[in-house]
Amino acid sequence: MLGPEFFQTPMGHRFFQATMPSIAHNLEKLAKHFADEDKPTFSNRETATVLAALRYFQANHSDAVEACSSHFDTHAPLTDKEIDSLCEHINLGEDTP
Numbered sequence: 313m314l315g316p317e318f319f320q321t322p323m324g325h326r327f328f329q330a331t332m333p334s335i336a337h338n339l340e341k342l343a344k345h346f347a348d349e350d351k352p353t354f355s356n357r358e359t360a361t362v363l364a365a366l367r368y369f370q371a372n373h374s375d376a377v378e379a380c381s382s383h384f385d386t387h388a389p390l391t392d393k394e395i396d397s398l399c400e401h402i403n404l405g406e407d408t409p
Contacts, residue, residue: 363399370395 318324354362369376370392377389390398 359402363402366395366399366402 315321319328369389373389373392377384383389
């Protein structure tokens with residue numbers, strides 16, 4: 313004679329009422345974590361160096377473009393206004409339009 317189905321047992325009830333929702337919740341947290349992981353993160357020192365390099369590039373635009381011309385084979389360099397926006401984005405961590 314067969315006993316009750318798993319979902320009818322106290323263990324089955326706990327599994328479907330507590331364990332499964334917990335698994336789903338944690339999978340959702342992992343998915344969010346890995347989605348956010350695609351965004352680069354920098355240490356304070358790295359951020360300062362990137363901002364300094366951007367400001368140097370902005371102040372010496374013509375010479376910098378010439379010195380780094382291979383980086384602009386397929387894309388035009390950012391304008392001064394775009395560099396300002398990027399620096400703000402890096403400093404504030406907000407999405408830019």
